[in-house]
Amino acid sequence: MHHTTTKLLAGLLWVAATAALADRSDWPSDFIVGTASHDSTYDVYGSGWANLIADELGLSGSGAVTGGPLQNLALVNGGDLAFGLTTLGPAADAVAGQSPLAPGVPMDNACALFPMYATPFSITALSSSGITSIAGIPDGTRIGFGPSASTADAYFSAILEALGVSFERRNGSWNELSAQLQEGQLDVIAFAADLPIPVVSRLAGQTDVNIIAFTEEEQARVLETFPVSEYWIPASADTTLEEDVRAVAMWNFAIARCDLPEDFVYEVTRVTMENNDKLRDVHHVAETTIPENIVHNAVLPFHPGAARWYTEHGYEIDESLIR
The missing domain is CATH 3.40.190.10 (Periplasmic binding protein-like II)
Structure with a gap:
């Protein structure tokens, strides 16, 4: 009986591992997070978060110094970066096509990932x-x-x-x-x-x-x-x-390209939400990087991968706010 149970468990683990490998077929092999000026809160937080995701998911990832929230929205929206950090003010402008970096052009390829801090x-x-x-x-x-x-x-x-x-x-x-x-x-x-x-x-x-x-x-x-x-x-x-x-x-939110694979973003969200202690070691502001704070975003659509993790764990998101 014990032998049968062990074989069954091993088989299940093999199936899970095989499925996980298959799910990664369309994942990026590396990623960059747009932050802000050197040594800013965004720089420290974003680079630390990138390292956490890279370590937990076995990828290559890093933070990049940028001009901050406005530029990060434009770089993520344009496909130059996988992830970025922004505030909801510039995000609201970007969605409405009022970003000074792209006047008259609504940015529709930047999706909300998770809340950072206020x-x-x-x-x-x-x-x-x-x-x-x-x-x-x-x-x-x-x-x-x-x-x-x-x-x-x-x-x-x-x-x-x-x-x-x-x-x-x-x-x-x-x-x-x-x-x-x-x-x-x-x-x-x-x-x-x-x-x-x-x-x-x-x-x-x-x-x-x-x-x-x-x-x-x-x-x-x-x-x-x-x-x-x-x-x-x-x-x-x-x-x-x-x-x-x-x-x-x-509120400051992490954002992702909306066209990133759903399973990839689901795993990124899972790692982030399940490792708040490690994020707090990166920067104390991460104490508010918790799923309860998704309610503060009524501006950007959530990436479907992120939304799936939240809804599976009992956090409601209005359907109009899911890409």
Whole structure:
């Protein structure tokens, strides 16, 4: 009986192994993940994720430094890259044919793969400015939005305009803008950055700062208009905070070419979702790279391989959001 069971098990394993090999017949032998600038969160996360997939699936894979979310969408959509990392703002523009890299051309070969993490939008001003609310930002206020064409520059500026704020736009690195704020050459910085923000922490150690909250009404208006999610900046994010601060955040998602083989993308999704501990070792933001967070994507269609893994494991995806 034991001998028969062993033979049966061996036969099943052989069949499974043979099927797995057959399923790989149309898989790519290697892949590249589009990330962003060197040493950025995208670069660290994307390269680490590529290594995880390559190791677990026995493939050759790596991350590639790119111009970031916008370019990754264009490179994946055009077939130059298998995978990329992006944010839902540029993704919404790309689907609508409004990407500045391909105006008038809807990008229809970039599919959602899995949620990465949320990038919160936060507002900082010196306490000496007297600015304590979004509605209280005076007309003509000099606001720094980070590097030109960054997520903050493209979307936080539009959010503040939608909330009736009239401002003078300033661009530069967060370090440059922080120095300008401290020297009185700037009034407010509108961040789209992972928390805690090092330059805010440094500022708070040298002078009094205000981290400005969205009101419930302001948050609701923004959620209706932009591809962002509700977010609370935890009091632990900065020593100046005594309680959590209401805000919004834009989710980052990994994307795949929609024409990649379904079984391949299924396995990529499986490895990612089943190895969150290894991803957290790559970067702490991966703590939110979990299947429950697929609900934050209502912009890009999910690759059918990814959607199959989620639905098999009890996570619902509207059929209209499956390629």
